[in-house]
Amino acid sequence: MTIKELRKSKGLTQEEASKICNVPLRSYKRLENDSSYLTSLRYKSAYSLLDSYKVYEPQSKYNILVIGAGYVGFSIAILLSINNQVSVIDINSDKVNKINNREPIFKDKEIEAWLKEKKLNLKAYLPNKELYKGQDYIIISIPTDYNIESGLLSTTGIENLVKEIRSVNKNVLIIIKSTCYIGFSETLKDKNVIYSPEFLREGKALHDNLYPSRIIIGGDKSNPKVKKYGLLMQSHSLNRAKVLYMSSKEAEAVKLFSNAYLALRVSYFNELDSFAIKNDINSKNVIEGVSLDSRIGDYYNNPSFGYGGYCLPKDTMSLISQMGGVENNELISSINRSNKSRKAYIVKDILALLKDIPNPVVGIYSLESKKGSGNIRYSSIQDVITDLERSGVQIIYLSDMSIEEFKKVSNLILTNRYDSQLDDVKNKVYTRDIFARD
Numbered sequence: 001m002t003i004k005e006l007r008k009s010k011g012l013t014q015e016e017a018s019k020i021c022n023v024p025l026r027s028y029k030r031l032e033n034d035s036s037y038l039t040s041l042r043y044k045s046a047y048s049l050l051d052s053y054k055v056y057e058p059q060s061k062y063n064i065l066v067i068g069a070g071y072v073g074f075s076i077a078i079l080l081s082i083n084n085q086v087s088v089i090d091i092n093s094d095k096v097n098k099i100n101n102r103e104p105i106f107k108d109k110e111i112e113a114w115l116k117e118k119k120l121n122l123k124a125y126l127p128n129k130e131l132y133k134g135q136d137y138i139i140i141s142i143p144t145d146y147n148i149e150s151g152l153l154s155t156t157g158i159e160n161l162v163k164e165i166r167s168v169n170k171n172v173l174i175i176i177k178s179t180c181y182i183g184f185s186e187t188l189k190d191k192n193v194i195y196s197p198e199f200l201r202e203g204k205a206l207h208d209n210l211y212p213s214r215i216i217i218g219g220d221k222s223n224p225k226v227k228k229y230g231l232l233m234q235s236h237s238l239n240r241a242k243v244l245y246m247s248s249k250e251a252e253a254v255k256l257f258s259n260a261y262l263a264l265r266v267s268y269f270n271e272l273d274s275f276a277i278k279n280d281i282n283s284k285n286v287i288e289g290v291s292l293d294s295r296i297g298d299y300y301n302n303p304s305f306g307y308g309g310y311c312l313p314k315d316t317m318s319l320i321s322q323m324g325g326v327e328n329n330e331l332i333s334s335i336n337r338s339n340k341s342r343k344a345y346i347v348k349d350i351l352a353l354l355k356d357i358p359n360p361v362v363g364i365y366s367l368e369s370k371k372g373s374g375n376i377r378y379s380s381i382q383d384v385i386t387d388l389e390r391s392g393v394q395i396i397y398l399s400d401m402s403i404e405e406f407k408k409v410s411n412l413i414l415t416n417r418y419d420s421q422l423d424d425v426k427n428k429v430y431t432r433d434i435f436a437r438d
C-alpha cells in the first residue's frame with residue numbers, strides 16, 4: 001500500500017496527514033506524488049507515523065443536535081458528523097438549504113475540503129421541537145450579543161431554547177457553546193446543562209476544532225453523560241487535546257478571561273505602535289526586539305487599526321462589567337478605552353497625511369479584520385471610516401469598482417491587512433500591518 005492509499009484508508013486529508021507525519025504540507029504532497037521518494041528515510045518515517053495513527057472508532061454512534069449553524073455550530077456539526085448522526089437547526093432557511101446541498105456557508109478551506117471529500121452524516125432543518133427528542137446531546141451555539149442595559153452578554157435566546165428542549169426532553173445533556181457571562185449556566189439550575197467554551201478562529205473554524213488548544217468542560221465530571229461528552233470531543237481531536245473539567249462558572253471565566261487577554265495583547269502592541277509613529281521610530285524593530293523574549297513570544301503582535309470582530313469587543317465589555325465589583329480592576333477595565341483611543345489615533349494620523357489635499361478621497365480596500373476571512377462583523381476599520389467621513393473625507397470602496405479605477409481615484413488606500421495586489425501603489429497605502437503575515 002502506498003502512503004496515499006494508507007492515508008485514504010484512514011479517511012484523512014493531505015493536510016491532516018502532513019500534521020500527523022510532522023512534515024510541511026508541500027513536502028507531504030511530494031511524498032505522495034513523487035516516486036523518487038519511495039525509498040527515502042523521510043517516506044519510511046512518515047509512513048510508519050501514519051500507519052500507527054489510530055483513527056477514532058466510536059464505541060457507539062450518537063445522535064447529536066446542534067442549534068445555530070454559525071462559525072461555532074457548523075464547524076462542530078461537521079466535525080462530529082464524520083462518526084455520528086448530526087442534525088443542525090438554524091432559523092436561516094438559506095443556510096439550511098446550503099448545508100443540505102453540501103455548500104459552504106462561510107469561507108473556511110478545511111470545511112470546504114470536508115464537504116467535498118468526506119461522507120458526513122449531517123442534515124439541517126428549520127426549528128422543529130420534534131428534533132429535540134431522541135438525541136444524546138444537544139449543543140447550543142446561537143449568538144449572545146452584548147446587552148448595553150445589563151452590561152452583560154444576552155442569554156435570553158439560550159434560556160428560551162433550554163425551556164423548549166426540557167418541555168419535550170427532560171434528561172438530554174445540553175451543552176452551551178455560546179459565550180455567556182460568568183455565572184449564567186448556574187442560573188439554569190439543571191445538572192444536565194453544561195458549559196463548554198469555544199476558542200476557534202474564524203476562517204480556521206474546523207482546523208481549530210480538529211486541533212483544539214484545550215477542551216474545557218464546565219460541568220460535574222461525576223455525571224457519566226458529562227464525562228462521555230468530554231471523551232467524545234477529545235476523541236474527535238487529531239491532537240488528542242487535554243480535557244479540563246471544572247465548574248460551569250470557572251469555564252465561563254476561562255472563556256471571557258482568554259478573550260480579554262487577546263484584546264489586551266492587541267491593544268498593548270497597538271499602543272507600542274502608536275508610540276513608534278509619534279516618536280518616528282521603526283515599530284517593527286521594537287516589536288521584534290520585545291517579542292524575542294520567550295516569555296512574551298513572537299506571535300499575535302502585529303499592529304492593526306484596533307481589535308474587532310464578533311467576539312473580542314463584546315466579550316471584553318462583558319468581563320469589564322463583571323470586574324466592576326472587584327477593587328483590583330484597572331488593567332482589564334481600560335482595554336476597551338485603549339482600543340477606542342487607538343482608532344482615534346489612526347484617524348488623526350490619516351487626517352494629517354491628507355491635510356494638503358483638497359477634497360481627499362480615501363479608498364477602502366477591504367472591510368475584513370482578518371485577511372481572507374470574508375467576515376466584516378464589527379471590524380475596526382468601520383469605526384475609522386465613520387470618523388473620517390465625519391471629518392469630511394470622501395470614502396470609496398473597491399467592491400464598487402474595478403481595481404484600476406480604485407487605485408487611480410484614491411488619494412490614500414486604507415487596509416487593515418496588506419495585500420500584494422497593492423504593490424504598484426504602495427506609496428498610497430495606509431496600513432499598520434507591519435509584518436504582513438498571511
Ligand SMILES: NC(=O)c1ccc[n+]([C@@H]2O[C@H](COP(=O)([O-])OP(=O)(O)OC[C@H]3O[C@@H](n4cnc5c(N)ncnc54)[C@H](O)[C@@H]3O)[C@@H](O)[C@H]2O)c1
Nearest residue numbers: 068069070071072090091092141142143144178179198202
Ligand atoms: N465566531 C467565533 O469565532 C466564536 C468563537 C468562540 C465563541 N463564539 C460564540 O459562539 C456563539 C455563536 O457565534 P457564531 O460566530 O458561531 O455566530 P454566527 O452568527 O456565525 O451563527 C449563529 C447562528 O445561529 C442562528 N440562530 C440564531 N438564533 C437561533 C435560534 N433561536 N435557533 C436556531 N438558530 C439560531 C443564526 O441564524 C446563525 O446562523 C456566540 O455566543 C459567540 O460569542 C464565537
